Amino acid sequence: MEGIDGSGKSTQIELLQKWLESEGYVTFFSEWNSSPLVREVTRRGKKKRMLTPMTFSLIHATDFADRTEHHIMRIVISSGCVCPAMSRNAERF
Secondary structure, three states: OOOOOOOHHHHHHHHHHHHHHHOOOOOEEEEOOOOOOOOHHHHHHHHHOOOOHHHHHHHHHHHHHHHHHHHOOOOEEOOHHHHHHHHHHHOOO
16 A cells, blocks of 8 residues: 555555455555564664665565565555655655
8 A cells, every 4th residue: 555644544454454354364464664674773774864765775675575475375465565665765865
């Protein structure tokens, strides 16, 4: 799901997740920087303003790969995908 803050992404994701589960699917909600591999690194890098668009993109790719590896057999509802994240990272700087 993509959208600006406050646009209802979380609400829509929650509704979709409840519906999929009511249909018998196992779901897992996933969000940016939720992988234990990158959560703290991202927080520190942002705080110290050390992240370039490239490092931000690599961190997001690592986060996405780790979450995918650990939840590959489930339907994953994610609050973003890789391509918009890379575009967004470039715009931040």
